Amino acid sequence: MAENESAKIPIRLKLVTEIRDGAGRKELLTIEEEGTLYSKEDATFLAYKEMMENVGQISNVIKVKGDEVLIMRSGGVSMRQTYKKGATTFGSYQSPYGMMEMVAKTENIDFTNRIDSRKAKLILSYQLQMQGEWVGRHRLTFMIEKIE
Numbered sequence: 001m002a003e004n005e006s007a008k009i010p011i012r013l014k015l016v017t018e019i020r021d022g023a024g025r026k027e028l029l030t031i032e033e034e035g036t037l038y039s040k041e042d043a044t045f046l047a048y049k050e051m052m053e054n055v056g057q058i059s060n061v062i063k064v065k066g067d068e069v070l071i072m073r074s075g076g077v078s079m080r081q082t083y084k085k086g087a088t089t090f091g092s093y094q095s096p097y098g099m100m101e102m103v104a105k106t107e108n109i110d111f112t113n114r115i116d117s118r119k120a121k122l123i124l125s126y127q128l129q130m131q132g133e134w135v136g137r138h139r140l141t142f143m144i145e146k147i148e
Contacts (some may be wrong), residue, residue, distance in 0.1 A: 008036040010147040013048050021136040035060075037113075037120065037144060044113055046122070046142065052076055055096065062122070062142070064111050069124055083126055085109045093130065103129040107137075113144075120144040 017029040035048025043065035050058050055076030063070040073079040081091030083106040091102040105127040113120035122142040128135050 006039040008038040008047075011035055011037045011046075011048075012145045012147060013046070014143040014145075016141045016143070018139040018141075019136050022134065034147070037146065044111070046144065049075075064109075064113075064122060067109055069106075069109055069111075069122070083109060083124055100130050101132075105129075118146045118148070120146075 011034065012032070013035050014030065014032050019027045019029075021027075031050055033048045033050055035046060038045050038047075043063050046060075046062040046064070048060050050060065052058050058073050058075040058077055061072045063072070067085040069083040071079065071081050071083070076096070078094040079091065079102075081093075081102050081104055082089045083104055085106050085108060088103060088105045091104065093100045093102050107125045107127070108123065110123040111121070113122075121144065123139065124142075125137070125139040127137050
């Protein structure tokens with residue numbers, strides 16, 4: 001193992017996704033999965049798998065480095081989107097229904113991961129546009145608990 005790499009730490013993850021549309025409606029989605037947390041090349045990675053209805057298993061990798069977050073999904077759907085605080089970034093989302101362009105205007109990234117703590121938290125909030133249509137404001141809260 002390279003000097004700047006760490007072992008994969010088993011974790012329990014609770015992800016709460018809050019979506020507010022233009023009409024003020026709010027949707028809450030919560031998933032709880034087990035996964036791993038590790039560091040590599042000055043970045044922190046969070047990896048987990050989830051089952052999505054009508055699509056199947058999806059592998060998720062979230063890379064956090066400084067004020068930037070990269071979300072990569074593969075499997076039943078494929079997605080690659082970078083989020084950078086205060087910036088507008090472009091990505092793509094591939095589902096069984098086809099490819100869609102994504103545009104994210106990131107409002108905030110807040111990552112708390114202290115080495116001495118059993119818990120870590122990542123909050124990501126952004127406005128999302130898919131295929132040229134604004135679909136709302138998203139707030140993802142990743143609550144991470146290291147399994148002893």
